[in-house]
Amino acid sequence: MRAVLWDMDGTLVDTEPYWMATEVALAEEYGATWSTADAQHLVGNSLISSGHYIRERTGIPLSAEEIVERLLDGVVAQVQHAVPWCPGARELLLALKDAGVPCGLVTMSYQRFVAPILEHLPPETFRVVVTGDQVDQGKPHPEPYLTAAAALGVEPEDCIAIEDSPTGATSAAAAGCQVLVVPNHVPVPAGERRTFLDTLVGVTPAELAALPG
Structure with a gap:
């Protein structure tokens, strides 16, 4: 990872x-x-x-x-x-930053929506931010994840993508990422390169790196 x-x-x-x-x-x-x-x-x-x-x-x-x-x-x-953080997500994100693991944000939301959320995080928490108004093809196309990996200077196969939707999981897997799926509002079917957890609460960077694939 x-x-x-x-x-x-x-x-x-x-x-x-x-x-x-x-x-x-x-x-x-x-x-x-x-x-x-x-x-x-x-x-x-x-x-x-x-x-x-x-x-x-x-x-x-x-x-x-x-x-x-x-x-x-x-x-x-x-x-x-109010920023409604998902359980365990902010804690894992900050733990990855402390561990020196580069993180990228890959969202179909636009920059003006992302900005007020990033204000609640330490500077450089995300080294790369890819938003929906920066790509030609949105999820489920692989372009957003390919763009983020390239900007970080890593191969998609060396990245773990964290997603909650079928559309997002399809995008990340098509790019070559290993996908950790944490379903939220919609069910996500099993598929290639997908591992499932019910929650990010208590997940550590080491546990993330040890995921199958």
Whole structure:
């Protein structure tokens, strides 16, 4: 294990409820409905893909790009009020930093949403940050993880990716990473290069490095 690559939403911070609440509010503003199943369908997707899905599903008179900006407005406001760290995630992240293991953040959220979360971490906790507005192909395409590994100067095969969604796990595995899946809001099927844990609570850097694969 030469580096650890972290997903953000649902893995590092439990912001999926923030996204879901913002999606419901946006749909209701235009007299449309939005279900839990609709929200779960978007978990792990690129924001622009989510914007297109919301537009097609609800028929609201906004472009996909405008929908993304409205979602970001709502979620950023909630994160600025409180950062909901996933159990054990922040502790493991800081332990990896103390152990000298390089970490990268690989998220489909945009930079303006990531920034207020990074403010709650020590400088250089993430040596590389790859956001959804920096790549041409979002998850489940391997580009985000390939980009992060290259920026860190390591091979994807030497990285452990921590993910919570089928989309993210597919992206990381396709890039060649060993994937630690910690399911959160949606189930993740078994697959190649995937190891599963119920929680990150109590996980140490040494235990992470000893994972199968």
